[in-house]
Amino acid sequence: MSYRIIVDSCCDLTPEKKADPHFVSIPLTIELDGKTYVDDETFNQKEFLAAVAASSGCAKTACPSPEAYRDACLCDAEQIFVVTLSQHLSGSYNSAVLGTNLYQEENPDSGKRLHVFSSDSACCGEALVAFKIQELCEKALSFEEIVKQVQDYLDHMKTYFVLEDMETLRKNGRLSGLAALVVSALNIKPVMSANHGVIIRLGQTRGLDRALKSMVDHVIREVKEPEKKILGIVHVNCPERAEQVKRMLCEKARFLSVYVAEAGGLSTTYANDGGIVVSV
Numbered sequence: 001m002s003y004r005i006i007v008d009s010c011c012d013l014t015p016e017k018k019a020d021p022h023f024v025s026i027p028l029t030i031e032l033d034g035k036t037y038v039d040d041e042t043f044n045q046k047e048f049l050a051a052v053a054a055s056s057g058c059a060k061t062a063c064p065s066p067e068a069y070r071d072a073c074l075c076d077a078e079q080i081f082v083v084t085l086s087q088h089l090s091g092s093y094n095s096a097v098l099g100t101n102l103y104q105e106e107n108p109d110s111g112k113r114l115h116v117f118s119s120d121s122a123c124c125g126e127a128l129v130a131f132k133i134q135e136l137c138e139k140a141l142s143f144e145e146i147v148k149q150v151q152d153y154l155d156h157m158k159t160y161f162v163l164e165d166m167e168t169l170r171k172n173g174r175l176s177g178l179a180a181l182v183v184s185a186l187n188i189k190p191v192m193s194a195n196h197g198v199i200i201r202l203g204q205t206r207g208l209d210r211a212l213k214s215m216v217d218h219v220i221r222e223v224k225e226p227e228k229k230i231l232g233i234v235h236v237n238c239p240e241r242a243e244q245v246k247r248m249l250c251e252k253a254r255f256l257s258v259y260v261a262e263a264g265g266l267s268t269t270y271a272n273d274g275g276i277v278v279s280v
Contacts, residue, residue, distance in 0.1 A: 003137040004077035008092045009039035010085040010266035011126040012234045026068050032059040039265030049273050058171040059269050063092040069099025080114045081133045086197030087118040113143045120197035123267040124232030125159040125279035159194045162211045164274035191215045216248045231255040236263040236275040
């Protein structure tokens with residue numbers, strides 16, 4: 001059956017997937033010092049990072065409207081799957097649910113099958129879920145079986161990250177429930193993960209290189225059967241660091257495949273300059 005995979009713009013796709021007509025990305029927006037940035041092909045990362053560095057304020061993000069998701073369902077595809085960043089981090093999931101419900105109410109005889117997934121992650125984690133959906137669609141599995149297998153995939157996927165700067169996450173309340181993180185004065189770098197979409201701290205070390213090594217150790221220790229899984233790495237303006245992490249991981253384990261991507265606008269906003277996110 002024909003299919004469409006709708007993602008929000010926190011999903012950092014590869015250039016090949018961006019060009020694939022099966023994928024549609026719905027942009028979120030970012031506001032900083034009265035200027036609005038749309039997280040689509042017009043987003044200029046270098047300009048945005050320079051604006052962040054020069055600002056004493058904090059960037060705020062806004063999820064797409066339900067109507068944006070509804071309109072993305074207006075296509076010939078018989079099956080539509082939507083993947084959003086974690087519902088614990090954004091209203092994008094709720095907006096997608098409202099939008100797909102709105103489409104079904106307005107088109108009761110369309111015959112389309114629709115399902116919305118909260119990725120319980122962001123950036124490369126969200127992308128891996130979208131890749132999994134396409135893999136299963138290309139196998140011509142039933143709609144119900146695709147939903148079941150993707151949900152099982154979500155239950156086992158893990159996301160890790162090390163950031164140079166966690167101020168945007170903190171100021172926007174994305175670190176609620178965590179003890180205060182004193183990182184700058186002592187060069188302490190936390191190693192973070194997600195538990196069903198909620199950000200948690202795995203540990204912390206002094207210095208970025210040690211934090212990256214600690215993150216790699218957590219991945220190798222916790223991920224089962226890596227040879228059957230895709231490794232995703234997203235970076236914010238630090239391709240050499242991303243290649244370093246890729247090399248460290250691939251020296252310790254064999255993965256089904258590896259993809260490395262530059263962060264889009266939402267990932268750039270929250271991971272900040274120099275941030276590294278890993279999902280597998």
